[in-house]
Amino acid sequence: MKTDIDVTESVFKQIDNSWEREVQFLQKLCQFPSTLGNEASIQQFIADFLENEVGLSVTKVIPNPEKLSSHPGYSKPEWSYDERPVVIGEYHAEGKKKGKSVIFQGHIDVVSPEPVSFWEHHPWGAEIVGNKLYGRGTADMKSGVAAMIYALKAIQDAGIKLSSDVIIKTVTEEECTGNGALAAIEEGFKADAVLIPEPVLGQRALIAQVGVIWVRIKVKGLGAHTERADKAVNSIIESYKMINALLDFECELNRKNKNKAFANHPHPYNINIGKIHSGDWPSTVPSECTVEARVGFPPGVKPEDIKNELKAYLLAASEKDDWLRRNPPEIEFYGFHAEGFSIDPNQALFDVLNEAHTYVVKKPLEFGSFTATTDARFYNLYYDIPATCYGPTGEGLHAPNEWVDLDSVKTVTKTYAAFLLKWCGYSDYMIKKDKN
C-alpha cells in the first residue's frame, strides 16, 4: 500500500524529471519585457499554458477602476487597464471535497531594467550561468510563478487527484498599485488560504509587511535666463527643501513608531526619492521641479492617515521658507495606497507550510517581516483569508544584474507540491490503480 511519503516522492520524481522543462518555461517567462503596460503577451502565453498543459479552466479579468474605487485597498492609477488582464486558472476537484482550497498567486509585472548598460547579462536574455538565471524579473518574481505552476502540474502529471480546489493567479500591477490582485478577488476568486512565491524572504514565511504610499511634490521656481539667475528662483534648489523634509519625516517615523512586528529592525520605514524631474536647458533657470517618493509606514496605520500627516508635515516645512511659504508646493498621491499588516503564525496555513518545508529542506520553517509591500495584504486585511509569501532566493531585485538561484526554485516547487498534497488532500486514485 502506498503511503503519504510514497505519493509525495512520486510527485518529487515528477518535478525532477520535468526540471529542464520548468527551467525552459521560466526562461520563456523572463524573456517577456513585461513592464507596466506590456503585460498582454506574457499573460496570453500563461493563459494558454494553464489551459493546454495544466488542464485548468482559465478566466481573464480586466481591472475596472470604477468598480474598485470605493474599496479601501484600491490605489489610484494614472494609466489605462486596456489589454492588461489578470489571468486565473482553476483546478476543480472532482467528487466530494475533503481538504482545503488554496490560491497560488504571482505577479508578472516587472520594474524597468534601466540603465541597461549597467547589466552584465541582458535583462531579457534569461541567461544561465552555473545555477543562476539572470534577468529582470527572474527573482521578482517569475521564478515563483514557474514554481507554483509546476508544483500543480507535477501533481497532475503524477496522476494524483487533489481533493480540493486550487486557483492559480498571475496578476498585474503588483509593483505600483495591487489593483490586479484586488480585481481578481473582487470577481470572486477566493480560497481558504493564499501562497505568494515572492522572493523577498526566500524560504521563510512572511508574517508582516509595512504600508506603502507614493507621493508627488511639485515645487515652483521663478524661471529666467541665467544672466539674471541671481534674481530668479531655481526650482531644483527649492526642491532640496522638500527632499530634506521627506528625510526628516523618515527619521521621525522610524524613531517614534516601534511596531512589534518590526521591533528588531533598525530602519523598517524607508522613504525613497525615486524620481526627480526638472529643467531642460543648462542656461535656463527651471520653473518647476517634480519629486516623487515612496513612503513606507507601520502596520496598523491607515494609508489615508499617513497621507494627511505627511502632507501637513511638508506644508509646515514649507512655511519656514520665504519662497515656499508664498509658493506652497503642490502635494498629491497616486499609485500605492497600501496598508501594512501582521498575522499570527500560529495557524493551519503556517503549520502545513512548515510541514512541507521541513520535509524538503530538513529544517523548521522560519518567519520574517518585510519592509516593503506585497499583494498578500488584500487577503489578510480585507477578506480574512490568511496569505503569506514563501519563494525562491535571488538578488538584484529592482537593480541591475538580477538573478535567481535555480536550486531554490526547485526547492520551492517541491515545497509547494508537498503543501498542496497536505492542504488539499488527494484521492486514492493512484493507489487503486497500482493495486489492479
Ligand SMILES: [Zn+2]
Ligand atoms: Zn515582487
